[in-house]
Amino acid sequence: MKHFLTLKDFFIKHKWRYIIGIVWLIAVDVLQLILPKILGAFTDDLKNQSITTKSMILYGLSIIAVAFFMFLFRYLWRMYVMGTARFLEYKLRSDLFAHFQKLSTNYYNHHKVGDLMAHATNDINAVRMAAGPGIVMIFDTLVLLSATIFMMVQTISVKLTIIALLPLPFMALLTSHFGKLIHQRFRKAQESFSHLTENVQENISGIRVIKAFVQEQEEIKKFTHANQDYVDKNMELVRIQAIFNPLVQFISGLSFLIVLAYGGILVINRQITLGDFVAFNSYLGLLTWPIMAIGWVINILQRGSASMSRLNEIFATEPEIVDHPQLVDPDLTTIQGEIEFNHLSFTYPGTTKEVLSDINIRIPQGKTLAIVGKTGSGKTTLVNLLVRLYDVSTGMIKIDGRDIKTYPLEVLRQHIGYVPQDNFLFSTTIRENIGFGLNHYTQEQVEKAADDAQVLDNIKDFPAQFDTLLGERGVTLSGGQKQRVSIARALIKNPSILVLDDSLSAVDTKTEEAILKRLHELMKNRTSIIIAHRISTLKEADEIIVLDEGKIVERGTHGHLMELQGHYYDLYQKQLLEEMIANQI
Structure with a gap:
C-alpha cells in the first residue's frame, strides 16, 4: 500500500471526516450485534413459554428501533466516508489536469492522449473505490469481526468460538497470495485499457483520413485486436477473482458446518441453551460478511494500489522546461x-x-x-x-x-504571438478562440484582431458570426480560415x-x-x-x-x-x- 503514501496530506486534511464516518460505521456494527441477543432471548422465552403480548410488542419495537438507527447511521457514514472519497476523486483529477498543463512539450511526444485519458478516468475511479468502499470494508471487517468474536466468547461459548474460527488462518494465507496476483493482473488490465482508449481516440480524430483511404475495415480489425486484448487481460483478472471469492465463501461455509455439528451437540448435552445456539448462529451469520469482505477489501485495495502507482508515475514526472529560481529575474x-x-x-x-x-x-x-x-x-x-x-x-x-x-x-x-504550423482551434466559439490568450477582452478587440487577420468578413457571413461554435480542432472552418483565426488569436495579444x-x-x-x-x-x-x-x-x-x-x-x-x-x-x-x-x- 506504499503507493497511497502520496495521498497522506489529503487524508490528514480530511481525517475528521473519516473519523466521524468510521464512528457511525462502528455504531451500525454495534447495533448489528444487539439483534442476535434479542433473537436469542425471544427464542428462549418461546421455548420456556414465558412470552407475553407485552413482551412480544417490546421485542418488535426493539427490532424496529435498532433497524431505524442502523438506517440513520448507515446514511451518515456513507455521507462522510463515501463523500470524502468523492473529494479525493475531484482532487486527483484536478491535480492530474494541472500537472498535464505543467509538463513540457516533449512529454506529449512520447505519451498518447488515449493513455492519459485512461489515467484520468479508470485509474482515478479505482483509487476512489479504495479510499471509499475500501476503507469502509477495512473498518467494517475489523470491527464487526472482533466485536462478533468477543460477543461469541463472552456470552455463549469459548470452545464453540475457537472451533468455528479454525479455518481463518487459511484465509490469511489465501488473501496474501491472491492479493499480489490481483495487483499484477489489474495493472495489466489498466494498461490494456489505455491502449484501447488510444486506439479509439486516434481513430475518431483521424476519421476523415480513414474514410478517404477506405481503411474502415482495417481499423475495425485493429480495434477488435485491441478490444480482445482488453477482454483477455480482464478475463485473467476475473479468473483470479472467480477462484478467490468462492474460496472465501467455502471457508465461511466450513465454519457454519462445524458450528452446526458441534453446537448441536452442546445443545443436546445442555451445555448451552437453544436461544444461545440461535444467537451464536446469528453471530456466525454476521461473520460471513466480514470474512467475504476480506476478499473484496484485498481486491479493491490492490486495484487502487495498481492505479495509484500508475498515477504516481505521472506525478513524479518533472517538466523539462521550468523557471530556474537561480536564473530568473522576477523584475x-x-x-x-x-x-x-x-x-x-x-x-x-x-x-x-x-x-x-x-x-x-x-x-x-x-x-x-x-x-x-x-x-x-x-x-x-x-x-x-x-x-x-x-x-x-x-x-x-x-x-x-x-x-x-x-x-x-x-x-x-x-x-510572443506565436502562430504554429498546426492551427489548433478549440471546440468553442470563434470569439473565445480569438481571445484565448487574454483573460479579459472586449468585442472591439476581437473584431480588430479578426480584421487585421483578414477573416472578419468570413466570420460575419456565418449566421452566428463570432458566436459560431467550431467543431473539434476547428474542423468546421476551411484551412485558410483556421490559419487566419489563429493569426487573429496571436494579434489580439498585441505582442512585442x-x-x-x-x-x-x-x-x-x-x-x-x-x-x-x-x-x-x-x-x-x-x-x-x-x-x-x-x-x-x-x-x-x-x-x-x-x-x-x-x-x-x-x-x-x-x-x-x-x-x-x-x-x-x-x-x-x-x-x-x-x-x-x-x-x-
Missing part, C-alpha cells in the same frame, strides 16, 4: 523585442543528430526576419526554441540582450514579437497579399519572424535566411539573394514556373 516583466541567436545548436532529446548547427542571427527591435528552407531543415525548431518549448543544447538565445532563461516563462510567452510559422500556406494569393499588407503596418513596431515556403510571403522582410540541414546557407535581402543565384534563387524560379503553369491551366 523582468516587459520585452522590447530585440532577438539574438548566438552560436545556437540543438539536438532533440533522445537523439544524436543535430537539427540546428551554429546558428547566429540578430534581429533588431521592430525588424522582420524571414526563414525559408526545405522541409526538415530546422525552421520550426528554431522558433520553438525561442518560445522555450525546448531548451537549447548549445549556445544561447537572447532577447533584449538577456538570456531567455532569465525571463519568467509566463512573461516570455505572453510577449510576432512569429508566423508557415501561417499563410492555405490562403489564396490575393488574401495573402491583403494579410501581408495589414501585417506590414502592424510589424513596424514589433519584431517579426516569418517562416514560409512561398517567396511572395518573404520578399519584404528586412533579412531573409535560407536553412538547409540545420545550417544557414544563405542570408540577405530578397534582392541580394536573387543576385547570388543560389538556393533562394532556384526556389524563386521554381515557384514562378509553377505559377505560370497554374495560370495557363
Whole structure:
C-alpha cells in the first residue's frame, strides 16, 4: 500500500471526516450485534413459554428501533466516508489536469492522449473505490469481526468460538497470495485499457483520413485486436477473482458446518441453551460478511494500489522546461523585442543528430526576419526554441540582450504571438478562440484582431458570426480560415514579437497579399519572424535566411539573394514556373 503514501496530506486534511464516518460505521456494527441477543432471548422465552403480548410488542419495537438507527447511521457514514472519497476523486483529477498543463512539450511526444485519458478516468475511479468502499470494508471487517468474536466468547461459548474460527488462518494465507496476483493482473488490465482508449481516440480524430483511404475495415480489425486484448487481460483478472471469492465463501461455509455439528451437540448435552445456539448462529451469520469482505477489501485495495502507482508515475514526472529560481529575474516583466541567436545548436532529446548547427542571427527591435528552407531543415525548431518549448543544447538565445532563461516563462510567452504550423482551434466559439490568450477582452478587440487577420468578413457571413461554435480542432472552418483565426488569436495579444510559422500556406494569393499588407503596418513596431515556403510571403522582410540541414546557407535581402543565384534563387524560379503553369491551366 506504499503507493497511497502520496495521498497522506489529503487524508490528514480530511481525517475528521473519516473519523466521524468510521464512528457511525462502528455504531451500525454495534447495533448489528444487539439483534442476535434479542433473537436469542425471544427464542428462549418461546421455548420456556414465558412470552407475553407485552413482551412480544417490546421485542418488535426493539427490532424496529435498532433497524431505524442502523438506517440513520448507515446514511451518515456513507455521507462522510463515501463523500470524502468523492473529494479525493475531484482532487486527483484536478491535480492530474494541472500537472498535464505543467509538463513540457516533449512529454506529449512520447505519451498518447488515449493513455492519459485512461489515467484520468479508470485509474482515478479505482483509487476512489479504495479510499471509499475500501476503507469502509477495512473498518467494517475489523470491527464487526472482533466485536462478533468477543460477543461469541463472552456470552455463549469459548470452545464453540475457537472451533468455528479454525479455518481463518487459511484465509490469511489465501488473501496474501491472491492479493499480489490481483495487483499484477489489474495493472495489466489498466494498461490494456489505455491502449484501447488510444486506439479509439486516434481513430475518431483521424476519421476523415480513414474514410478517404477506405481503411474502415482495417481499423475495425485493429480495434477488435485491441478490444480482445482488453477482454483477455480482464478475463485473467476475473479468473483470479472467480477462484478467490468462492474460496472465501467455502471457508465461511466450513465454519457454519462445524458450528452446526458441534453446537448441536452442546445443545443436546445442555451445555448451552437453544436461544444461545440461535444467537451464536446469528453471530456466525454476521461473520460471513466480514470474512467475504476480506476478499473484496484485498481486491479493491490492490486495484487502487495498481492505479495509484500508475498515477504516481505521472506525478513524479518533472517538466523539462521550468523557471530556474537561480536564473530568473522576477523584475523582468516587459520585452522590447530585440532577438539574438548566438552560436545556437540543438539536438532533440533522445537523439544524436543535430537539427540546428551554429546558428547566429540578430534581429533588431521592430525588424522582420524571414526563414525559408526545405522541409526538415530546422525552421520550426528554431522558433520553438525561442518560445522555450525546448531548451537549447548549445549556445544561447537572447532577447533584449538577456538570456531567455532569465525571463519568467509566463512573461516570455505572453510577449510572443506565436502562430504554429498546426492551427489548433478549440471546440468553442470563434470569439473565445480569438481571445484565448487574454483573460479579459472586449468585442472591439476581437473584431480588430479578426480584421487585421483578414477573416472578419468570413466570420460575419456565418449566421452566428463570432458566436459560431467550431467543431473539434476547428474542423468546421476551411484551412485558410483556421490559419487566419489563429493569426487573429496571436494579434489580439498585441505582442512585442510576432512569429508566423508557415501561417499563410492555405490562403489564396490575393488574401495573402491583403494579410501581408495589414501585417506590414502592424510589424513596424514589433519584431517579426516569418517562416514560409512561398517567396511572395518573404520578399519584404528586412533579412531573409535560407536553412538547409540545420545550417544557414544563405542570408540577405530578397534582392541580394536573387543576385547570388543560389538556393533562394532556384526556389524563386521554381515557384514562378509553377505559377505560370497554374495560370495557363
